Amino acid sequence: MNIKDTLRSAWLGGVTAPILLVIIQFLSRELSLARFGLIITLYKEAPLSVSRVVRWLLISDPEAASGVNLLAVIIAWAITWAIVADWVKRIDDIALGMILNYVVYVLYLSWYRHIPVKLYFPESFYPIPISLLAAGLIILNYKRKAKITFFDKLEKVGITIPEKFRIDLSIPLSCPSCGATLYSNSQYCWRCGADLESILYEKMAGEKK
Amino acid sequence: MRGETVLEIENLSFRYHGSKEYVLKNINLKFRRGEFVLLIGPSGCGKTTLINTINGIIPHVIQGLRKGSVRILGEDVKNLSLAEIATHVATVFQDPETQFFTLSVLDEVVFGPENLRLPREEIARRLEFAVKATGIEDLLDKDLMSLSGGQKQRVAIASAMAMMPDILILDEPTTNLDPQGASEVLKTIAKLRKDTNALIILIEHRLEEVAKYADRVLVMNNGQIIADGPPREIFGNPDLLYSIGIRPPWAAETIVRLQNEGLISSDEPVPITPDEAAEILIKYLKKRKVKRNNYAQELFSKEIEYFEKLRDREPVIEIQNLWHQYPDGTIALRGVSLTIYKGEFVGIIGQNGAGKTTLLLHLLGLLRPSHGVVKIFGRDVTKMSVAELSQSVGLIFQNPDLMLFQNTVWEEIAFGPKNLKLPREEIERRVEEALEMMRLKGFERRHPRALSRGQRHRVAVASILAMRPKILIADEPTTGQDYGSRKKYLELLEELNRKGTTVIIVSHDMDLIARYAKRVVVLRQGRVLLDGPTRAVFSREDILAKTHLAPPYVTRIGNKLGEFGVPTVLTVEELILILANMLKEKVKAE
Numbered sequence: 001m002n003i004k005d006t007l008r009s010a011w012l013g014g015v016t017a018p019i020l021l022v023i024i025q026f027l028s029r030e031l032s033l034a035r036f037g038l039i040i041t042l043y044k045e046a047p048l049s050v051s052r053v054v055r056w057l058l059i060s061d062p063e064a065a066s067g068v069n070l071l072a073v074i075i076a077w078a079i080t081w082a083i084v085a086d087w088v089k090r091i092d093d094i095a096l097g098m099i100l101n102y103v104v105y106v107l108y109l110s111w112y113r114h115i116p117v118k119l120y121f122p123e124s125f126y127p128i129p130i131s132l133l134a135a136g137l138i139i140l141n142y143k144r145k146a147k148i149t150f151f152d153k154l155e156k157v158g159i160t161i162p163e164k165f166r167i168d169l170s171i172p173l174s175c176p177s178c179g180a181t182l183y184s185n186s187q188y189c190w191r192c193g194a195d196l197e198s199i200l201y202e203k204m205a206g207e208k209k
Numbered sequence: 210m211r212g213e214t215v216l217e218i219e220n221l222s223f224r225y226h227g228s229k230e231y232v233l234k235n236i237n238l239k240f241r242r243g244e245f246v247l248l249i250g251p252s253g254c255g256k257t258t259l260i261n262t263i264n265g266i267i268p269h270v271i272q273g274l275r276k277g278s279v280r281i282l283g284e285d286v287k288n289l290s291l292a293e294i295a296t297h298v299a300t301v302f303q304d305p306e307t308q309f310f311t312l313s314v315l316d317e318v319v320f321g322p323e324n325l326r327l328p329r330e331e332i333a334r335r336l337e338f339a340v341k342a343t344g345i346e347d348l349l350d351k352d353l354m355s356l357s358g359g360q361k362q363r364v365a366i367a368s369a370m371a372m373m374p375d376i377l378i379l380d381e382p383t384t385n386l387d388p389q390g391a392s393e394v395l396k397t398i399a400k401l402r403k404d405t406n407a408l409i410i411l412i413e414h415r416l417e418e419v420a421k422y423a424d425r426v427l428v429m430n431n432g433q434i435i436a437d438g439p440p441r442e443i444f445g446n447p448d449l450l451y452s453i454g455i456r457p458p459w460a461a462e463t464i465v466r467l468q469n470e471g472l473i474s475s476d477e478p479v480p481i482t483p484d485e486a487a488e489i490l491i492k493y494l495k496k497r498k499v500k501r502n503n504y505a506q507e508l509f510s511k512e513i514e515y516f517e518k519l520r521d522r523e524p525v526i527e528i529q530n531l532w533h534q535y536p537d538g539t540i541a542l543r544g545v546s547l548t549i550y551k552g553e554f555v556g557i558i559g560q561n562g563a564g565k566t567t568l569l570l571h572l573l574g575l576l577r578p579s580h581g582v583v584k585i586f587g588r589d590v591t592k593m594s595v596a597e598l599s600q601s602v603g604l605i606f607q608n609p610d611l612m613l614f615q616n617t618v619w620e621e622i623a624f625g626p627k628n629l630k631l632p633r634e635e636i637e638r639r640v641e642e643a644l645e646m647m648r649l650k651g652f653e654r655r656h657p658r659a660l661s662r663g664q665r666h667r668v669a670v671a672s673i674l675a676m677r678p679k680i681l682i683a684d685e686p687t688t689g690q691d692y693g694s695r696k697k698y699l700e701l702l703e704e705l706n707r708k709g710t711t712v713i714i715v716s717h718d719m720d721l722i723a724r725y726a727k728r729v730v731v732l733r734q735g736r737v738l739l740d741g742p743t744r745a746v747f748s749r750e751d752i753l754a755k756t757h758l759a760p761p762y763v764t765r766i767g768n769k770l771g772e773f774g775v776p777t778v779l780t781v782e783e784l785i786l787i788l789a790n791m792l793k794e795k796v797k798a799e
Contacts, residue, residue, distance in 0.1 A: 149580065150532055150534070157538075159540075161544075165544045166544070167530070169529075171527070172548065180741075181519075181520060183549075183728075183740060184545070184546055184548070184730065185544065185546040185736075185737060186731075186737040186739050186740040186741075187737065187739070188738065188752050190741020190746060193749060
C-alpha cells in the first residue's frame with residue numbers, strides 16, 4: 001500500500017464522481033433520453049447544489065435509490081474509479097481511496113452541511129463492488145498490455161530483433177578475448193578489437209535461453 | 210583568362226553604423242582569376258565583414274562608413290547594383306538552408322540563372338557546368354529536404370556555381386556538418402579547385418583539410434591583413450598563428466618545431482598534409498636508425514590503469530538496454546547499455562543520426578525510453594521531476610544565445626536557483642560563486658547579449674553551474690569558434706572536471722576530444738561501436754572507419770610512424786616530445 005497513491009485515489013475519485021454525475025444528467029437532457037423512458041431527476045430547474053450531488057452519490061436521497069437515477073449514479077461511480085485505476089494501477093490503494101472518499105462525503109454532509117446521512121440497503125452499497133470491478137478490469141487490461149514488450153511491437157511490424165541485442169547486460173563486462181573491462185555493450189573491445197557481438201553477447205543470449 | 214586581376218581592394222576601411230571602431234583597417238589586396246585563397250583569422254577579426262564588402266552586402270544592404278575601394282573587374286561594387294554584383298560574385302554560407310528558395314535540387318540550381326532571365330540553352334549549359342563541377346549528378350531529381358547536411362551544402366555550392374561567378378566565396382561551408390558531410394563538401398571544393406577558373410575565397414577553420422588546395426593564405430587579425438603568402442610560408446610560422454588564436458596544421462607545426470630544435474634540417478619544405486610530414490619523419494627516423502622503443506607502453510599503461518579503476522567509483526549514469534523509437538518509426542537507439550562514473554570526462558562522437566542527441570535527451574528526461582532504463586545517481590529518470598533532474602544534470606547548448614534571456618548577467622545566473630525556490634541568501638551565494646568561477650566578476654550588471662561570444666558562453670555555463678549540477682553535458686560546445694576560444698572553453702570544462710563534476714561532451718571535433726576527454730564513446734546507428742580510453746579508441750583507425758570517423762590529424766601522423774615505436778599520440782605536444790626524444794637520443798649516441 002502506498003499512502004500517496006491512496007490519497008491520490010481519494011482526491012481524484014472525490015472530484016471526478018460529482019462532475020461525471022452532472023455530465024450524465026446534462027447528456028440525458030440534451031439527448032432527450034426521456035423519449036426512451038430514461039429520466040434522470042437530479043436537476044429540477046433549480047440551482048444544483050454540491051450537497052444534492054453528494055447526497056445522490058451516497059444514495060442518501062430516496063430519489064437516487066431507484067430506477068434510472070440509481071443506474072446513473074452507479075455509472076458515474078464505475079467510470080470514476082476506472083479513471084482512477086488507469087492512473088493509480090493498484091487495487092488496494094484504489095479500495096482504500098474509495099473508502100476515504102466515502103468518509104469525506106459523509107463528513108461533508110453531516111459535519112459541514114449538517115444534513116443527516118441516511119443510507120438505503122442494499123441500494124446505497126451497489127456502487128462499491130461495481131466500481132471495484134471496473135477498476136479491476138482496467139488494471140487487468142493494463143497488466144495484459146504491459147506484458148507486450150517493445151520487441152513484440154516491433155515484431156508485429158515485421159522487425160525482428162536478435163536475442164543478443166535484447167538481453168539486459170550487467171555492466172561492467174569483461175572482454176572474453178583479452179579481459180579488458182567494458183563499461184558499455186560496445187560492438188568491439190577497445191583493447192584487442194575483438195568483435196564482442198559474436199563472441200560475447202551472442203554467447204550470453206544463448207546461455208540465457 | 211587565368212591570371213587576370215579579378216578583384217582589387219585598395220585602402221579599404223569600414224566601420225558599422227553607430228560604431229566608433231573600424232572593423233576593417235586599410236586593407237590592400239589584389240586577387241587573380243583561378244586563385245584559391247584561404248582566409249583565416251580568429252573569430253571577430255573582420256573576415257565576414259571583408260567578404261561582405263566584396264559581395265556587395267556592404268554598402269548595399271548593411272550601412273556604415275566605407276573608405277577606399279573594392280573593384281571587381283575594374284568596377285567599384287559601390288557603383289554596381291546587387292543584381293550586377295550577383296553575376297560576378299557568389300557566396301555560400303555556413304547553413305545551406307538559409308539560402309535555399311525552392312524545394313528540389315534541380316529547381317534550386319537553375320533558380321539563379323532563371324532570375325538572370327538567361328535563354329533556356331544557356332541555363333541548361335550552366336546547369337551542366339555546375340552539376341559537373343560539384344559532382345551532384347546523382348542528387349538532381351531529389352527533394353532538398355531529403356538530403357543530408359553535406360549534400361545540401363554541395364547543392365548550395367552548385368547553385369552558386371550555376372551563376373558562373375568570377376568570384377566564389379565560401380564562408381565556413383563545413384562548420385555545421387558532421388565529419389562525413391564535411392568530407393563530401395571538401396571533395397567538392399577540391400574538384401572546383403581543379404575544374405573552374407573562378408577566384409575562390411574560402412574561410413575555414415579546418416586547416417588540415419583545405420590547406421593543400423590553397424595557392425595563397427591570408428591571415429587576418431583585428432581588421433588587418435597581417436600575413437599574405439603561400440601556405441608553406443604562412444604555416445611555417447606557427448608562433449604567429451598561435452599568437453592570434455589560430456592553430457596551424459599539425460603537420461607543419463610538428464616539422465617546424467623539430468627544425469627549430471635542430472633535429473630536422475631547415476632545408477626540408479614545410480609539410481601541409483600528414484602524409485608529407487610522415488614522409489619527412491620516416492626519412493629522419495630511418496637515416497638515424499632509431500630503434501623501436503617502449504614509449505607506447507608507458508603512455509598507455511597509466512591510462513589503462515585509470516580506466517580499469519573507474520569501476521571502483523560511484524556510477525552517476527546507468528543506461529540499461531536503452532531503445533528509442535520515434536513516432537515516425539525511426540529507431541534511434543538500439544539497445545545501448547552504458548555506465549558513466551563520477552568525475553569522468555567523456556567524449557561522445559559519431560555521425561549525424563548515430564543517436565547522440567537522442568541519448569542526451571534521455572539523460573535530461575526529455576525523451577522516455579521505448580525500452581530500457583536510464584538512471585541518474587541510481588534513480589530512474591522517468592520518475593524524477595524536472596527540478597530534481599536540473600540539480601543533477603546541466604546541459605550547455607551549442608549556441609549560448611539560446612540560453613540567455615534575462616536583462617543582466619546576475620539575473621541570468623540567478624534564474625535557475627530562483628526557480629528552485631531557494632532562499633534569497635542561498636541564491637546570492639550561488640550566483641557569486643558562479644560569477645567567481647567563470648571569471649565574470651564586474652559583468653553582473655551587463656546585458657548578456659552585449660558580451661562577446663566567449664563571455665556569453667561563460668554566462669551560459671555559469672547559469673548552469675548555479676544549479677550545482679553534478680553532471681555537465683556540453684552539446685557541440687565549440688562549433689564555429691576559433692582555436693583560441695575553443696581551447697579556453699574546454700579548459701574551463703577541464704577545470705570543473707578537476708573539481709569533481711562529471712563532464713560529457715558531444716562533438717565532431719576530434720582534436721578537442723583527443724586533447725580533453727579521458728574516455729571516448731563512439732556511437733554508430735544507435736549502438737555503441739567502441740568505448741574505451743581516448744588513446745585506445747583513436748588507435749583503432751580500422752574500427753573508426755566503419756562509421757566514417759578518423760582520429761585527429763596529429764594522431765594519424767603518429768600512427769604512420771608506428772613501426773618506429775611512436776605510439777598513438779593525442780596532441781601535437783606529445784608527438785613533438787616523443788619525436789624529439791627519439792631523435793635526440795640518436796644524436797647523442799652518434
